[in-house]
Amino acid sequence: MKNFKIPFLIMILSTIQGFAQLKPVQYKDDNQVLNGFKIAPEKSNTQKPGILILPAWRGIDKLSKDTADKLSKMGYFAFIADIYGEGNYPKDNNEAGKIAGYYKKNFDAYQKRISLALQQLIAAGANPDNIVIIGYCFGGSGALEAARGHLNVKGVVSFHGGLGKDSSRPTEPITAKVLVCHGADDPYESKEEIAAFQQEMRDTKADWQMIYYANAVHSFTNPESGNDNSKGAAYNEKADKRSFEHFKLFLNEVLKK
Numbered sequence: 001m002k003n004f005k006i007p008f009l010i011m012i013l014s015t016i017q018g019f020a021q022l023k024p025v026q027y028k029d030d031n032q033v034l035n036g037f038k039i040a041p042e043k044s045n046t047q048k049p050g051i052l053i054l055p056a057w058r059g060i061d062k063l064s065k066d067t068a069d070k071l072s073k074m075g076y077f078a079f080i081a082d083i084y085g086e087g088n089y090p091k092d093n094n095e096a097g098k099i100a101g102y103y104k105k106n107f108d109a110y111q112k113r114i115s116l117a118l119q120q121l122i123a124a125g126a127n128p129d130n131i132v133i134i135g136y137c138f139g140g141s142g143a144l145e146a147a148r149g150h151l152n153v154k155g156v157v158s159f160h161g162g163l164g165k166d167s168s169r170p171t172e173p174i175t176a177k178v179l180v181c182h183g184a185d186d187p188y189e190s191k192e193e194i195a196a197f198q199q200e201m202r203d204t205k206a207d208w209q210m211i212y213y214a215n216a217v218h219s220f221t222n223p224e225s226g227n228d229n230s231k232g233a234a235y236n237e238k239a240d241k242r243s244f245e246h247f248k249l250f251l252n253e254v255l256k257k
Helices: 002-018 062-073 093-105 107-123 138-148 191-203 237-254
Strands: 023-029 032-039 048-054 077-080 126-136 155-159 177-183 208-213
Touching: 023 107, 032 062, 032 107, 048 062, 048 107, 048 138, 062 077, 062 126, 077 107, 093 107, 093 138, 107 126, 107 138, 126 138, 126 237, 138 155, 138 177, 155 237, 177 191, 177 237, 208 237
Parallel strands: 048 077, 048 126, 126 155, 155 177, 177 208
Antiparallel strands: 023 032, 032 077
């Protein structure tokens, strides 16, 4: 029994310590209260590059917190955005789909919430001219919206995010570098939508990359998605690790450290 209790205690302490520097931040969009999280680089308090993290459609989750913690160990400031706001957090996937759908349709409201979170990242200490935005699923759509909205960032990264844009919207030059990490078998992005996105990138003269991962469906970076590809969303360890390596290469290219 003693041999069981000690490792268990170590595991609990390790979990707590892992997020010891992840601090809640309350901010506002007019009267709407928003609840994000910030974390500073472990090795330095001087102004460093920043990464803004946009969570998936259920809101701030373990994946976004794990990512923030990992980025702080790599020497970055990180901030996890709260897009929905207090009182509007979805209780299930059905609600998440409706709320996320609102922001996808009302992209100006989405861009505003991203911009407000970006201000919090800068207030936390990140260099305002040395920032990348990343997002997962719904957050990946937001990362692309940040590029379309001309937010002051060096680059954006979408992990299994939505790619679509209303064809009636004007196409303007995109200056932020773009990386899209996409499951080759993701059933939620049609061939037509992928082709339209790639044409948009060409038309906007963007510096873009789109990398496909074999046998990967939607949500391939999230261990909580299970492992059944037939459901359309599932974790894929190989694709997760490969996409993070591609992400690190992207950071090394676009950010100054």
